[in-house]
Amino acid sequence: MQTDFCKQLGIEAPIFAFTHCRDVVVAVSKAGGIGVLGAVGFSPEQLTEELDWIDAHIGDHIYGVDTAIPQKYEGMDKTSPEELVAMLQEAIPEQHRKFAEKLLADHGVPEWPDKDDDISLSFSAVQAQALIDIALTRPQCRMIINALGTPPDDVIKQVHDSGRLIGALAGRLKHGLAHKAAGLDFVVCQGSEGGGHAGEVTSMILWPQMVDALAPLPVLAAGGIGNGRQMLAAMGMGAAGVWLGSAWLNSEEAHAEPAQRESYMKATSEDTVRSRSFTGKTARMLKNEWTDAWERDDTPDPLPMPLQGYLTFDAVRRTHRYAGAAETQKVAFNPIGQVVGQINSIESCRDIVFRLLSEYADALEHVNAITPQE
Ligand SMILES: Cc1cc2nc3c(=O)[nH]c(=O)nc-3n(C[C@H](O)[C@H](O)[C@H](O)COP(=O)(O)O)c2cc1C
Known part of the structure; x- marks a missing residue:
């Protein structure tokens, strides 16, 4: 099932996997969706190492990189990390x-063994720009996504000039409209039930509002998708694809500690x-x-x-x-999002992708069966 946006990217299934784990990126891209590496929290050196690994393992498939330049933050005027x-x-x-x-x-x-270890500058333009520069050197990285707000004009131009797509997350309608006005290629619309930064309005309300307000811009639906029925709801509301974050956290490929896995399965x-x-x-x-x-x-x-x-x-x-x-x-x-209540086993990413698609097909069959045909 290919949407126009899938065709534009050259992927088989409209399934976008946000993850901090390189193995998940590779596994989802190989299964026909597209892995997006969350680079917030990585230093430029760490990102280089992660992308080297991805490039060495992903074959002919493509991936994305997600960074975070918040629109407003303390210290915005500072231009050097120091x-x-x-x-x-x-x-x-x-x-x-x-x-x-x-x-x-x-x-x-327990205390961290070396208190003087590197310091995180996550969520700052200083850090994000360095990460974007690295991602754009990788031919198979085909999309850049900004987590918090509309990226600055110079970043949008830089990504477009490199021939790639740029999008951003939006948890409020007005943020989606600002992304469109700035010339982004797509918007990830995340409802309140999603994991990570999330606004107040739920996916059921926000997705169709965003799709209508931004048309014909592709909108990817995020927040509360963990099975094919939820995916069908999103696609039925006009989404160009589904963007999942929580669903991969307990996958076989995820680097999760046993205690974390236990908390996900219990929650x-x-x-x-x-x-x-x-x-x-x-x-x-x-x-x-x-x-x-x-x-x-x-x-x-x-x-x-x-x-x-x-x-x-x-x-x-x-x-x-x-x-x-x-x-x-x-x-x-x-x-993690409210979808955690559906996470009760450890599956491979490939199985998750295939389960979503087969549950989607079953749900569609059900909808067709109860809909009078001419
Ligand atoms: C552990 C975790 C970390 C996240 N960190 C980021 C991030 O750094 N950047 C970003 O764009 N989105 C981030 N998100 C949000 C996801 O991109 C995605 O929109 C969200 O997980 C979708 O909702 P779901 O959790 O119900 O699948 C994060 C989500 C999770 C679960």
Whole structure:
């Protein structure tokens, strides 16, 4: 089943896989969809290494790279990484540092072995530009996606001049309209139930509004898709494809720790929350003692992006590295959508792609069977 957008890209199935894991990128692209590597959090050196691996394993298939240049963030005027780091160091209140540190210590999360290790500048233009420059050197990287807001004009031009497509996520109608006005090639419309940064309006409401408002621009439906019935709903509302993030997190190929896999399989769709406690912007994740702690009246409020992300950088890497320690999952960062309630087994990415397509076909047959034919 090929949409026009699939034909434009040269892929067989309209299934887009957002992932931080290179093995998932390769497996989904080889299965007929397209893997998109989430590069936020990678240094330029790490991204180079990941793309080398992907290029060596993906055969003739193509992939995308996702970065994040937020429209507005503290320190936007800083043009060098050193300047930005110095500004961030200065701007984080001691009270916040102590609060975050105490939460980790109270749950016995071991210290990071080398405190002076590299520092994350995720969610800044300084970092994103370096990553985009690297992605554009790779012939099989055919699309760039911006996670937070409309990319700057010079980035759009740079990607277009290189012959590639550029899109961006939108969780609100007005963001989608701004993407279209800026000349993006497609929009990923993410409803509130999706994992990661998510707005308030649910997919069921937002997708058709976005499709109508942006037509004929291709809109990829994201947020709450984990099976073929959900995929059929999205395509029925006019989506040019489906964009899934949560569904791959527990796949065979995903680099997930056993303790993380256990939390995904145990969680119901009621166990996620939209919280600002890790990045400073509202993101959907598994609810736990960390997310609860930042909500209380007697605790500090999360800082704006990218300060909160800079503050919690250590918490994120420690809770991932020591995921299996007794109480780590109570304070770990596990972004995932409400679709987590449907994740009850470990499947290969290929099986997920084929399951989506066969469930889609079954659901379509059902719809046809109950629809009077002329
Ligand atoms: C673990 C995780 C991390 C995410 N990080 C990003 C990101 O860095 N950039 C981005 O564009 N989207 C990110 N997202 C959102 C996904 O791209 C996607 O829109 C979302 O997962 C779709 O909803 P679903 O989780 O219901 O499939 C993330 C999602 C998850 C689950």
